[in-house]
Each structure stands twice: as C-alpha cells, then as structure tokens.
C-alpha cells in the first residue's frame with residue numbers, strides 16, 4: 349500500500365495473519381474489540397437463506413475471501429459466537445501446541461455444527477491460516493492464492509463456477525477490484541454469485557462495483573446502517589482515518605469519531621430486470637406476475653426481480669413468491 353493510498357496508516361497486523369494457530373490473531377484483535385465477523389452475521393445468514401436452494405439437497409456454497417483461520421466459517425457453520433472464540437483461545441494454556449489445539453478445535457467445532465450447514469470454502473494468501481481452517485473442519489476447502497497477482501488455480505476456478513455467495517469481512521483494502529474480477533471470470537451456467545463485502549469507509553468501493561457491474565452484478569449499498577469493525581489501534585490510525593473518510597464526504601459523527609473503524613455493506617445480486625426475464629435472479633424460480641389493479645381492471649404486472657432479502661427494506665421489495673429474497677420493484 350503506497351503512502352498516499354487510503355488505509356496507509358492502518359496498524360500493520362500482518363504478523364498475526366499467518367501463524368500455525370489462531371491464538372495470536374484472537375489475542376491481538378480481541379484487544380481492539382474486532383467484531384466485524386459477528387456484526388455481519390445477521391446479514392450473512394439472511395443472504396444465505398436467500399441463496400438457499402430448496403429444490404436440491406445441495407448445501408449453499410459460500411466463498412469467504414480473506415478467510416484467515418476460518419472465522420466466518422465458524423460463525424456460519426457452528427453454534428458459536430465470536431465471543432466464545434475469543435474466550436476459548438484466550439483461555440488456552442500457552443504450552444498447548446498448535447497440533448494439540450487443532451485436534452481439540454476439530455472436536456469443539458464438530459460438536460457444534462449447525463443442522464444442514466452451508467459449504468464454506470476460503471481464500472487467503474496466508475497458507476498456515478487457511479491450512480488451520482481446513483484442518484479443524486471449518487473450511488470445506490481452502491486456497492492460499494493471491495488473486496491480486498494472478499489467476500485462480502484450476503481447482504479454485506472450478507469452485508468459483510458453483511459459488512452462491514462471496515463474502516468478505518476485513519478484506520477489502522488487501523484485496524481490490526483485481527481479485528473480484530478474477531473471482532467472477534470463470535464461466536458459469538447458473539445464476540451469478542452474490543457478493544457481500546464489509547468495507548471500511550475509507551476505502552472507495554467504486555472500482556470494485558465497476559468490475560462487478562462488468563460481470564453483470566449491480567452493487568446496492570445498505571443505506572442508513574453501518575457496522576463497527578474495531579477500535580483504532582492508535583491516535584495516528586484514528587486521525588488519518590477521520591481525515592480520509594471526511595475527504596470522501598462522509599460524516600464520521602457517531603461512527604469513526606467515537607473511536608471505531610466502521611464498515612458498510614454492499615451486495616451484488618444480478619438485478620437486471622427485463623420484461624423478458626422470467627426467472628428469479630436469485631433462486632431461478634419462475635417469477636410470478638403480480639396482479640395489478642388499473643383503471644381498466646386487473647392485469648398481470650411485469651415480473652419482479654430478486655435482489656435484497658425482504659428484511660432490509662420491506663416496503664421497497666416484491667418477491668418471486670418462492671424464495672425469501674426479493675427485489676426492487678421495477679415494472
């Protein structure tokens with residue numbers, strides 16, 4: 349990251365990203381009250397429900413970008429909270445080896461697996477972290493690849509053709525539009541994956557959303573809501589972040605001004621509504637034509653297209669009548 353790039357003053361935490369086990373990660377980020385994976389969960393769960401495929405026994409397929417040790421996977425797949433995880437790793441005696449911890453974690457998470465958990469795979473440049481997530485069974489598969497630098501391997505490309513939801517917390521800034529472009533490049537037959545990204549407000553998302561648009565996805569921002577990520581590590585981080593965010597014309601009152609990095613979320617369903625589209629962009633169900641009252645009587649309205657889950661803004665959306673995902677009314 350160049351000296352002038354947004355986020356250049358962020359504390360360097362790279363020493364905790366690729367360790368043989370997650371203790372240093374939880375230790376350091378616990379001190380900073382890092383909790384974006386937990387904050388993101390209600391949205392992720394809603395999106396997961398929206399992307400579920402009731403017509404098949406197949407689990408929904410999630411790719412966690414910048415997955416680290418499999419933290420989002422743990423929250424998605426197991427009955428655990430981030431608080432449980434902080435507590436668990438803080439109370440693990442120092443003499444427990446990484447191999448012993450992995451063995452105990454495998455048992456711990458397996459015993460808390462949710463019914464019909466999603467398939468969660470991970471991508472991160474940190475080989476040991478991804479390896480740990482796989483070893484303890486949080487990640488169904490993981491790839492230590494850098495899509496900023498090159499194309500995905502054949503195995504990852506194959507996975508990408510079947511991914512339903514791409515998720516990232518704490519990742520944008522490390523990954524840019526280059527990674528997203530490569531994630532969406534492999535040709536696929538079914539609907540495009542949705543993308544949910546929790547992005548620090550100092551990082552513009554325009555270039556990523558432009559790339560997503562190129563792949564037929566439109567970014568919608570969850571207005572009026574922000575998600576605290578963590579406390580600033582020091583005064584310099586805070587001062588520079590406040591400056592960078594203000595320079596983007598955003599109000600920091602009640603958010604970064606109170607001492608915490610904040611994120612907003614964006615998702616990118618394929619919302620292109622056309623009168624010729626007859627399938628829900630999310631679940632592929634046939635879109636229902638809703639009866640509409642006009643002066644001339646009742647007639648079928650144009651098909652509606654699915655985008656956000658209904659809970660986001662109930663007044664604005666109409667559904668396909670089959671999945672819980674719904675879309676902006678554009679008749």
Ligand SMILES: C[S@@+](CC[C@H](N)C(=O)[O-])C[C@H]1O[C@@H](n2cnc3c(N)ncnc32)[C@H](O)[C@@H]1O
Nearest residue numbers: 365414415416419472473474494496517518522
């Ligand atoms: C702040 S951590 C976020 C981890 C996790 N998503 C979470 O919220 O707890 C940032 C992660 O980005 C990863 N990362 C950095 N550069 C990357 C790249 N080019 N491609 C994939 N992952 C990268 C780091 O290894 C690290 O695991």
